[in-house]
Each structure stands twice: as C-alpha cells, then as structure tokens.
Amino acid sequence: MAITRRELITNIAKAGVPAALAVTACAPKLEAETVPVPSGAVGLLYDASICIGCKACVAACAEANDTSPDTRGDGLHQAPNDLNDRTRNIIKLYKPAGGGPSSYVKRQCMHCLDPACAAGCPFQALSKDPETGIVTWTEDKCIGCRYCTITCPYHIPRFQWAGYNPRVTKCELCNTRLDKGLKPGCTTVCPTGAVIFGPRPALLMEAKSRITKSPNRYYQNRVYGEVDNGGTQALYLSHVPFEKLGLPEIGPDSVPAKTLRWQRRLYQYFALPAVLYVGLVQVIRKSLTGHEVEAHERERATGLRAQR
Ligand code: SF4
Ligand code: SF4
Ligand code: SF4
Numbered sequence: 001m002a003i004t005r006r007e008l009i010t011n012i013a014k015a016g017v018p019a020a021l022a023v024t025a026c027a028p029k030l031e032a033e034t035v036p037v038p039s040g041a042v043g044l045l046y047d048a049s050i051c052i053g054c055k056a057c058v059a060a061c062a063e064a065n066d067t068s069p070d071t072r073g074d075g076l077h078q079a080p081n082d083l084n085d086r087t088r089n090i091i092k093l094y095k096p097a098g099g100g101p102s103s104y105v106k107r108q109c110m111h112c113l114d115p116a117c118a119a120g121c122p123f124q125a126l127s128k129d130p131e132t133g134i135v136t137w138t139e140d141k142c143i144g145c146r147y148c149t150i151t152c153p154y155h156i157p158r159f160q161w162a163g164y165n166p167r168v169t170k171c172e173l174c175n176t177r178l179d180k181g182l183k184p185g186c187t188t189v190c191p192t193g194a195v196i197f198g199p200r201p202a203l204l205m206e207a208k209s210r211i212t213k214s215p216n217r218y219y220q221n222r223v224y225g226e227v228d229n230g231g232t233q234a235l236y237l238s239h240v241p242f243e244k245l246g247l248p249e250i251g252p253d254s255v256p257a258k259t260l261r262w263q264r265r266l267y268q269y270f271a272l273p274a275v276l277y278v279g280l281v282q283v284i285r286k287s288l289t290g291h292e293v294e295a296h297e298r299e300r301a302t303g304l305r306a307q308r
Contacts, residue, residue, distance in 0.1 A: 035113050035114040035128075035230070035254075036113075037113060037133070037200065037231065038128075038129070038130055038131055038132060038133035039131065040131045040132050040133075040199070041113075041132065041133040041199065041200040041201075041233055042132050042133070042134070042173065042178070042197065042198065042199055042200065042233065043111055043133075043173070043197070043198070043199075043200045043203055043232070043233030043234055043235060044108070044173075044184070044186075044187065044195055044196070044197055044203070044233070044234045044235070045195070045196050045198070045203040045206060045207055045234075045235045045236075045237070046105075046106045046194060046195045046234065046235070046236050046237070047193075047194050047195075047207075047210065047236075047237040047238075048103045048104060048105055048106075048194070048236065048237065048238040048239065048240070048245060049103070049217060049218065049237060049238065049239040050192045050193065050194045051091070051103075051104040051105075051106065051192065051194035051195075052104070052191070052192055052194075053091055053093065053104040054191060055091045056189040056190065056191065057089055057091065057106060057185075057186035057187075057189060057190055057195060058078070058080075058087070058089055058090060058091055058186075059078060059189075060185040060186050060188060060189040061087075061088055061089035061108075061171075061185050061186050062078065062086070062087070063185060064174050064177060064184065064185025064186070065088060065174070065185070067086045067087075067088075068086065069086075070084065070086040070087050083107065083108075083155075083156065083158050083169075083170075084158050084169070085158050085159060085160040085161070085166075085167065085169045086169070087158075087169075088108055088109075088169060088170060088171040088172075089106065089107070089108045089171060089186055090106070090107050090108075091104055091105070091106055091107075092104070092105050092107060092245075092246070092304055093105075093304070094240060094244045094245055094303055094304045095303060096244075096303050097303055101239060101240050102240075103238060103239060103240045103244070103245060105238075105245035105246060105304070106186075106194070106195055107154075107156075107246060108156070108170075108171035108186075108234065109135060109154075109156045109157075109170045109171040109172070109173070109234065110154055110156070110225065110229075110232040110233070110234040111128075111133060111134060111135050111171075111173060111232060111233035111234055112135065112229055112230065112231070112232050112233075112254065113133065113230050113231040113232065113233065113254070114229075114230040114231075114254035114255075114256050114257060115128055115135045115152075115256075116151040116152055116153055116254070116255040116256050117135065117148035117151055117152045117156075117157055117170075118135060118148075119151065119255075119256035120147050120148055120150065120151030120152075120256075121142075121145075121147060121148050121151075122143075122145065122147065123141045123142065123143055124138075124141055125137055125138050125139075125141040125142035125143075125148075125168070126138075126148055126157075126168075129175075132173075132175070132178070133200070133233050134172060134173045134175050134178075134233075135170075135172070136172045136175065137157070137167075137168045137170065137172070139167065142168060144159075144165070144166055146159055148168065151255070153229060153248060153250060153255050154246070154247070154248075155246075156170050156171075157169070157170045158170065173233075174186075183197045184197050200233050200235070203235050204223060204226060204235060207223040207226075207235055207237055208223065210237060211223070211237070217239060218237050218238065218239060219238045219239060219240060219241055219242060223235050223236070223237060224236040224237075224238065224242045224247050227252045228242075228247070228249075228250055228251070228252070229250040229251075229253075229254050229255060230252065230253060230254025230255075230256075230257060231254075244303065244304060245304065246304055
C-alpha cells in the first residue's frame, strides 16, 4: 500500500529511529551501475545561437503546465528571475562584462540518462520512465527532504518553501501533453526553432547536421548532452562555452556513477536513518536564503544572469 509523505513523517515521529531504520532497510536494491538510453527516449534540442530571448517558451511552459503566471517580481509582469516553484523553464542572458559574444540560454530539466536527482532520493520519489526516459516526481513518495536539489548538477528541482507538504517543481517534458499526442508547450511557440522536440537520436542527428553545415559556428563543434554527465535527453548547441550557460563540464561519467551510488549503499547497508532526512528539512529550510544568495553569487561569478 502506498504511503503518503505526511503519513511517513508522522509515523517516523511516532516510532522514532527504529521505524526509520526499518523503512530504510526496506528500500529497493541498487540499480545497475550503467543506465542505457531508453528505447523511446525523447527530448529537447536547444540551439542557443538562434535563440532571440523572446521568452515565449516561458509563457507557453506556464500555460502547458497550468501554473499561474509568476508575477512576484514586479506584481505585474511574468518575469521570474530563475526557476522556482511556479517556473519550470527560464531564459537567462549571458553577457560577459568585458565584452565578447553574449548568449541567451534556456534552462529546464536535462532529463539525464542517469539522473542524480533520482539516485540521491532515498525514497525514489524521482524516477526515470524506462520507455521515454522522462524524469518525473511522485508526490506520494516524497518526504520533503529536498535532497534532489543538492544532488542535481544543474540546480534544476525547486521547492515550494511555504507549507508543511511542499511540492517539487521541475520540467517533466510535458508528459501529460505527450500522452495526448501534443508536443511540449515550449516547442510549439518558438519563433526561430531554437528549441525543438523529438526522439533523442533524431535530435542528435539534427544537432550534428547543424554543426556540419556551419563548422565555425558552434563551441567545440559538439553537442552538450551527447555524452556529458553520462548523456542527457535535453541537448544543447552553443556559440559560447557551455559553462558560461550554466552547463558544467562534468565529463562522460554521470554524477551518480562518480559519487552517489556509494552513498546509497551507505543508506541501505548501514541504514543511515531516514529520520535524519526529516530533521534536515529544518536545516535546509534555513538554507533557503543561502540558496538564493548562492544563485546570485553564481550570476556574479559567471556573468550569467536572469533575463528580465
Ligand atoms: S517541456 Fe514542458 S515543462 Fe519542460 S520546459 Fe518545455 S514546456 Fe516547460
Ligand atoms: S537535470 Fe537534475 S532534475 Fe533533471 S534529470 Fe538531471 S539530475 Fe534530475
Ligand atoms: S521561444 Fe525560442 S527564441 Fe524565444 S526565448 Fe524561447 S527558445 Fe528563445
């Protein structure tokens, strides 16, 4: 029988550490070390070199996900500074202080082939669809530990910080639209074709074709996400270094392959109590301000800032 996070937290509070140990000990076995590309993997191809920063995709994303427009910035316009509990897709601007080429960048979940958010979640609240590879969040499994925000190398999942039972928000590739035969909202409105949707192999082929046609246009003549971080289903082309767009040089090994699986072994075999996660909620709640400050510091350090 499924257990809701509220029930879980209540039970842990009642039973204390022994119950938490029991819950942890019942966690499923570890997955294989390597994760293959799902047979029906779909994704996005974003070409920063042709994005004009119109943010039509941001509005379309909010509409597609039925989220109320985030006007918390100035109370009037839908102009979020960053991904947040109402914003799954954001356009930012990289503009180097000393001059040189600038670039817009679209940020949303990368739908990693080996998602660190899922590897880091002690209760499998984040999972990767074995067919499409879409990474989704399941409310009933989430205990609100917010560990996925720490493990994601792209700083994607966001929380509703207010309330006792907060939601995790991130792009789920408009999977409910896909079920109806529709394309993801962001890909239906882009006036330049900077973001397109399709099967991952077709997107990869398209990206490589663009590189072949314009050999001096793209950074390192390569597609970010083909192999980076073990591969992702959101693929990027850029005319500026990927790192400037918030896409770190992780290398071909995924973050879970490098660092996280040993942690999960600890949780399973040494039963690091789940109750610690519940306690961490309070610590992490206090770190909200730090999270925001860190984002601003990243902006200052990289020159990549919110497109207002
Ligand atoms: S795929 Fe859907 S949820 Fe993801 S960024 Fe595009 S519109 Fe938003
Ligand atoms: S980008 Fe982050 S949230 Fe998205 S699948 Fe990868 S690890 Fe998970
Ligand atoms: S709709 Fe297309 S061109 Fe406009 S900001 Fe989004 S990706 Fe860029």
